[in-house]
Amino acid sequence: xxxxxxxxxxxxxxxxxxxxxxxxxxxxxxxxxxxxxxxxxxxxxxxxxxxxxxxxxxxxxxxxxxxxxxxxxxxxxxxxxxxxxxxxxxxxxxxxxxxxxxxxxxxxxxxxxxxxxxxxxxxxxxxxxxxxxxxxxxxxxxxxxxxxxxxxxxxxxxxxxxxxxxxxxxxxxxxxxxxxxxxxxxxxxxxxxxxxxxxxxxxxxxxxxxxxxxxxxxxxxxxxxxxxxxxxxxxxxxxxxxxxxxxxxxxxxxxxxxxxxxxxxxxxxxxxxxxxxxxxxxxxxxxxxxxxxxxxxxxxxxxxxxxxxxxxxxxxxxxxxxxxxxxxxxxxxxxxxxxxxxxxxxxxxxxxxxxxxxxxxxxxxxxxxxxxxxxxxxxxxxxxxxxxxxxxxxxxxxxxxxxxxxxxxxxxxxxxxxxxxxxxxxxxxxxxxxxxxxxxxxxxxxxxxxxxxxxxxxxxxxxxxxxxxxxxxxxxxxxxxxxxxxxxxxxxxxxxxxxxxx
Amino acid sequence: xxxxxxxxxxxxxxxxxxxxxxxxxxxxxxxxxxxxxxxxxxxxxxxxxxxxxxxxxxxxxxxxxxxxxxxxxxxxxxxxxxxxxxxxxxxxxxxxxxxxxxxxxxxxxxxxxxxxxxxxxxxxxxxxxxxxxxxxxxxxxxxxxxxxxxxxxxxxxxxxxxxxxxxxxxxxxxx
Numbered sequence: 001x002x003x004x005x006x007x008x009x010x011x012x013x014x015x016x017x018x019x020x021x022x023x024x025x026x027x028x029x030x031x032x033x034x035x036x037x038x039x040x041x042x043x044x045x046x047x048x049x050x051x052x053x054x055x056x057x058x059x060x061x062x063x064x065x066x067x068x069x070x071x072x073x074x075x076x077x078x079x080x081x082x083x084x085x086x087x088x089x090x091x092x093x094x095x096x097x098x099x100x101x102x103x104x105x106x107x108x109x110x111x112x113x114x115x116x117x118x119x120x121x122x123x124x125x126x127x128x129x130x131x132x133x134x135x136x137x138x139x140x141x142x143x144x145x146x147x148x149x150x151x152x153x154x155x156x157x158x159x160x161x162x163x164x165x166x167x168x169x170x171x172x173x174x175x176x177x178x179x180x181x182x183x184x185x186x187x188x189x190x191x192x193x194x195x196x197x198x199x200x201x202x203x204x205x206x207x208x209x210x211x212x213x214x215x216x217x218x219x220x221x222x223x224x225x226x227x228x229x230x231x232x233x234x235x236x237x238x239x240x241x242x243x244x245x246x247x248x249x250x251x252x253x254x255x256x257x258x259x260x261x262x263x264x265x266x267x268x269x270x271x272x273x274x275x276x277x278x279x280x281x282x283x284x285x286x287x288x289x290x291x292x293x294x295x296x297x298x299x300x301x302x303x304x305x306x307x308x309x310x311x312x313x314x315x316x317x318x319x320x321x322x323x324x325x326x327x328x329x330x331x332x333x334x335x336x337x338x339x340x341x342x343x344x345x346x347x348x349x350x351x352x353x354x355x356x357x358x359x360x361x362x363x364x365x366x367x368x369x370x371x372x373x374x375x376x377x378x379x380x381x382x383x384x385x386x387x388x389x390x391x392x393x394x395x396x397x398x399x400x401x402x403x404x405x406x407x408x409x410x411x412x413x414x415x416x417x418x419x420x421x422x423x424x425x426x427x428x429x430x431x432x433x434x435x436x437x438x439x440x441x442x443x444x445x446x447x448x449x450x451x452x453x454x455x456x457x458x459x460x461x462x463x464x465x466x467x468x469x470x471x472x473x474x475x476x477x478x479x480x481x482x483x484x485x486x487x488x489x490x491x492x493x494x495x496x497x498x499x500x501x502x
Numbered sequence: 503x504x505x506x507x508x509x510x511x512x513x514x515x516x517x518x519x520x521x522x523x524x525x526x527x528x529x530x531x532x533x534x535x536x537x538x539x540x541x542x543x544x545x546x547x548x549x550x551x552x553x554x555x556x557x558x559x560x561x562x563x564x565x566x567x568x569x570x571x572x573x574x575x576x577x578x579x580x581x582x583x584x585x586x587x588x589x590x591x592x593x594x595x596x597x598x599x600x601x602x603x604x605x606x607x608x609x610x611x612x613x614x615x616x617x618x619x620x621x622x623x624x625x626x627x628x629x630x631x632x633x634x635x636x637x638x639x640x641x642x643x644x645x646x647x648x649x650x651x652x653x654x655x656x657x658x659x660x661x662x663x664x665x666x667x668x669x670x671x672x673x674x675x676x677x
Contacts, residue, residue, distance in 0.1 A: 042666075096669040369674070395673075426674045436670030443668075444579035451544040451575065451643050454624035461625070 012247070012383035013239045014416045016174050016337075018213055023297045024177030026305035028185055031321050033107050037079050037312035038090045039065060040102040043350040044141040045148045046072030048101060057084045060114035062288050065103050068136065074149045074351075075139035077288040078114070079310035082107040093315075093333050093350055097343030105312070116286025123283045124199055129155070131200035131283060138282035139351075140289045143274035144168055144243065145334065147352035150275050154200045162269045165203045166252060167194055169210040169217065169273040170236065170243030173335025176355045178293040179273050181306040183210070183217035186277055187224035193280030194231050194273075201269055206231045208273065209248045213238040240337065241383055241414040245270040259410050289351055294318075300328035300358035309349050315356060316345035328358035337415040367424035378417035378427060384410050388417035392430040400441075403434050411435075535564045535588075542583050543573060546623035548645030550574045564588065575643040577602065603659040604642040605649070609634050611656035618648035618657055 042048035049066035053059060059078040066076040082105045090102035120126050126134075136151030156162065171179040183190060194206045208225070210218050212235045225231040236242055236251050246257045249268060257263055263270055274292065281287045294309045302323035309318065315331070332339040333353055349356075378388035386407045394402035411431045418427040540560035547555035551572040553562050562568040563584060570584035570592060585592035605618075605627075614632040619625075626642040629635030639662075648657045 092666055094666060094669075095671075096664075096666065098664060098666050098669060100666055429671055429674045432671040433673045440668065440670055441577075441579035441582065444577040445583075448542075448544050448576055448580060450641075451546055451624055454626070454641055455544070455546045458623065458625045 011380065012385070012416075013241060014381050014419055015238075016240055016419065018238065019174045019297070020177045020180065020213070023175075023295060023304040023306065024180050024214075026303075028181055028293065029305060029307045031307045031309055031313070031318065033080055033310060034313055034317035034321075035107055036085065036314075037082075037105045037107065037310060038102055038314060038348045039076055039079060039105065039312035040090055040092065040100045040348060040350060041066050041076060042100055043076070043147060043311070043352060044074040045146060046070065046074070049073060049076045049139075051087050051103060053084050053087075053103065055084050055086060058082070058108075059084060059105065060112050062114040062116075062290055064288075068139075068149070072149060072152060074141050074147075075137060075288070076103075077139055077290050078105060079290040079312050080105065080107045081110050081112045091343065091347050093340060093342060093347040093353065095340050095343065102312075102348070113287065119286050120283070123196060126199075126283070128200045128202060131196060131279075134283055135200070135279055138278070138288040140275060140278045140282060141351050142272055143278065143292065143352065143354075144272035145338065145352055145354060147350075150271065150279070153269060153271065154197065156201075156264055156269065160264050161267055162201045162203045162264065163205075163267045164253075164269075165194070165197055165201060165206040166249060166263070166268055166270045167206055167208040167273050167276055168243055168245065168248055168270055169208055169214075169221070170248050171214070172211060172238070172240045172243040173337050173339075173354075174240075175297040175357055176295045176335050177297070178295045178306055178354050180214045180217045181295075182274055182277055182293055183214070184220045187217075187220040189280045189284075190273055190277045191221070191224040191228065191231055192284065193276035193278070194225075195228060196279055196283050197271060197276060198230060203269065204230065207252050208233045209236045209242075209252050210234070211236055211238040211242055240416065241412070244383065244412055244414060246412075247383055259407070292349075292351065292353070294349060294353055295355035296322055296358075297355060298328065298332075298357040299360035299363050300324050300326050309353075311351055312348045314345065315342060315347055315349065318349070318356060319345055319358075324358055326360065328364075329361040330357075330359045330364040332357040332359065337419070338413060369425050370423040372423055372425060375422060377420040377422065381416040381420045383414060383416060384412060386411060388427045388431075389425075391434075392425060392427050395430045395434045400434050400438055403431075404438070408434055408438075533561075533564055536561045539564055539584065539587060542576075542580065542587065544575050544580075544643060546575070546643055546645065548575065548623050548643055548647060550645050569593075574602070575645065602662045603644045603646075604639055604662055605637045605644065605646070606658055606660045607635050607637055608656040608658065609636075611654045613654055613656075615653060617651045617653065621647040621651050623647065 041051065047070035050069045051066045053065050059081060061078055061081045063078045064075060065078050068075045085104040085106045087103050089099035092098055092100035132151045132155040135154055140150045141147040142150055169179055169183055198206055208221055208231065210221065210233060218233060218235050222233045225233055234252055242248055242251065245263060249263045249270060250256050255266060257266065278289045291308055291310045293306050295306050297304045302325055331342045333342055333356055334340055335355060336357060372389055374389060382388055391403045391406045391408055408431060413428055413431060415428050421427060540557045543556040543560060545556050551559045553559040559572060563570055563572065570590065571581040573580050581592060612634045614629060614634060616629060616631055618635060619627045619629055623645060624641050624643055626638045627635050627648065628638060644659065646659055649659065
């Protein structure tokens with residue numbers, strides 16, 4: 001941190017009204033399970049899981065539905081007991097409204113957990129690799145939003161010399177309070193999960209970063225962590241996007257992650273607090289990740305608050321259970337800054353769903369986009385130190401290479417620039433479009449290379465076949481010649497004998 | 503007899519050497535750019551561009567007779583790479599992009615004749631005599647060579663379905 005930042009404070013980020021209360025202060029509720037659950041096979045970064053159940057099969061709550069396939073993937077479990085109704089397509093909770101493969105379950109009305117095989121008497125006696133294996137088997141993914149398979153990160157610990165674990169309790173997005181509620185209500189379990197993660201990674205200490213707008217969570221976590229010196233709760237100033245991995249890291253350690261690097265390069269692993277709780281549930285009770293706390297907030301809900309929701313529950317069923325005061329102007333999954341606008345209500349809650357916001361027209365008001373006046377508000381707001389206005393100008397004229405030169409790949413899509421823009425330019429959409437377009441070009445290039453290989457393989461095959469054909473023909477010719485010679489010899493011998501006899 | 507053989511041999515040798523020397527001395531230099539451009543192309547010689555194979559297309563692009571957007575299997579990525587290589591302006595707006603297409607076998611009509619397999623430049627069709635054929639989607643370049651070969655019109659070109667992994671945010675409308 002430079003001298004200027006020490007005196008004037010860090011310059012990045014924005015301070016939107018947090019609007020977390022009163023929803024954050026309402027006690028946690030359980031939501032009634034609907035008759036059907038729709039569980040997508042891809043709720044994580046990486047390859048989709050492969051189904052291991054058949055239609056008509058009965059499954060218990062927490063039973064494996066689909067196993068991880070490939071290096072980066074996560075297992076999927078039954079969120080409730082019941083019967084498998086179908087394995088097919090479900091509308092994905094994604095702005096595009098495209099389908100994703102998934103499994104539909106009809107709930108049998110019971111709440112029967114699948115019996116875990118081998119619960120450890122003392123989880124801290126387990127080998128670190130064993131914890132990683134169990135976390136992978138429980139299908140745990142990062143619950144902060146990106147949904148990266150957690151076991152892969154935990155197993156990184158020993159290899160890359162992780163010495164510190166940072167637990168992300170920042171929850172910097174306005175409206176959301178699911179992590180706040182989790183830390184208030186399950187502080188003891190969360191701290192145990194953190195200690196299990198320390199054990200799994202071999203890290204020496206854990207820093208729990210919590211924004212100072214959550215005093216109750218800070219108090220609860222501090223009390224729960226008091227007996228354990230290795231777990232320290234560190235309040236951090238409320239500022240968006242404090243919950244970004246790299247920003248929480250630099251706030252807590254005073255170091256900065258290089259643009260093309262990760263915190264693990266500096267020996268620090270960042271996990272969400274929700275992930276720590278899920279790890280504790282998986283190791284201590286053998287319960288896979290099948291439900292989570294979801295914040296229901298926004299002016300259109302009848303009763304905002306936090307609910308425990310099974311993975312795979314349709315937004316439509318939640319709307320029926322909780323009720324809406326009015327038709328929301330916008331229905332968003334996740335936070336208002338980085339969340340996804342839903343294509344409809346017939347989409348399921350997934351492991352990475354932190355909130356469901358039903359915003360009224362007043363809350364969602366968006367101005368008409370106007371030309372850029374080059375005020376550079378976005379430059380001051382950008383937490384990564386980019387020039388959003390310049391990048392957007394390049395992208396508008398299809399100069400993607402120019403945008404990459406300005407650091408497009410470092411953009412974390414936090415939305416600060418679009419939030420401060422007085423001209424209401426949809427900057428993040430420009431960057432999202434450009435990133436997608438660049439990825440598509442990379443894919444096309446890979447495809448061209450693959451086509452080249454296939455063409456070469458075909459040429460080689462044709463040549464080989466021609467050669468084999470020629471060889472076979474030569475062989476047949478030789479055989480025929482040999483046969484002819486033998487016949488001639490036999491005929492000659494007969495002729496000889498006939499001559500002798502006569 | 504010997505004189506005739508000798509004179510023809512000498513004549514042949516002299517003319518042959520003359521031709522050989524001429525070929526070396528008066529060789530026309532090919533444009534090295536054509537080879538470099540051809541190296542960027544898929545190399546499947548599928549003929550979708552209307553030129554005789556990828557080298558022919560490369561020659562046409564270098565000569566300026568064809569736009570850099572001529573190669574459907576290469577897509578926008580190849581068009582951008584070609585435009586950069588040749589230092590020319592790329593105008594994607596004029597291109598009517600129907601999106602990539604791949605071949606599809608109507609299984610109920612396929613009679614298993616193997617004719618399509620023989621013309622596929624990437625061996626993307628799987629099948630054997632009197633067995634229903636199928637297209638390996640990842641390997642198909644969408645060249646359409648197989649369409650006309652099919653005696654029962656079981657082959658058709660279908661747009662590649664959009665998936666979550668391939669979806670791209672649309673560009674914001676210009677203010």
